[in-house]
Amino acid sequence: MKNFMKKISLIAVAFLAFSCSKAESEKSLKTMSIAEIATVTPELSSFVDALDVAGLTDTFKNEGNYTVFVPNNDAFANMLISLGYASLEDLEAAKPGLLASVLKYHVLTSRVLSTNLTNEATVTTLNGQNITASVVVPDPINYPNDNVISLVYPDPFDTATPPANLSSTITARDIRCSNGIIHTVDTVLLPLSVNAD
Structure with missing residues (x-):
């Protein structure tokens, strides 16, 4: 996770280095939007x-106070496979508006740091549905501070293992942007209605 954060910082700083000094670059990193x-x-x-594809780019370029659980590339590839589509464009063509709904399911309308995602905290997403944060320490003896935050759709079936695409793990956290916070996740969360289709 630390390496991923370093990569993001290095890429953004390199991007900004062409137009300003190092001190200005570090300051400018926090002035970049989520998009x-x-x-x-x-x-x-x-x-x-x-x-x-979903028509949401401007939302995350403009001012705001968002927390976005951003799925990585592998997460999107796995989602497309599980839904049976070759591309995001194919998904949007077959089910207009679904991609926007899924993306909004990853967004909170306030800035929430990982330290505020306490165990069993339920939060409401931009599309109006709830997700629950679960904090787990996988190896409390050797790595007591290496906690994993999982996001889980409240399981209506009350099963031990949620259905596919109902849970996701935060892989990098607390990336501060001008209009919010990014936490990267390893799975695209799909609301139950999508899983049922």
């Missing part, structure tokens, strides 16, 4: 494409 940070981060290129 701009994602654009200069290769691991998030599918998210950038999804924003474009």
Whole structure:
């Protein structure tokens, strides 16, 4: 996770280095929007494409106070496979508006740091549905501070293992942007209605 954060910072700083000094670059990193940070981060290129296809790019370029759980490229590839589509454009053509709904399911309307995602905290997403944060320490003896935050759709079936695409793990957290916070995740969360289709 630390390496991923370093990559994001290095890419963004390199991007800004052409136009300003190092001190200005570090300051400017926090002035970049969610969409701009994602654009200069290769691991998030599918998210950038999804924003474009869904017509949401301007939302995350403009002012705001968002927390976005940004799925990485592998997460989008796996989602397309599980839904049976070859591309984001194919998904949008077959089910107009679905991609926007799925993306909004990853957005909170306030800035929330990972330290505020306490165990079993339920938060409401931009599309009006809830997700629950679960904090887990996988190896409390050797790595007591290496906690994993999982996001889970409240399981209506009350099963031990949620259905596919109902849970996701935060892989990098607390990336501060001018208009919010980015936490990267390893799975595209799909609301239950999408899983049922």
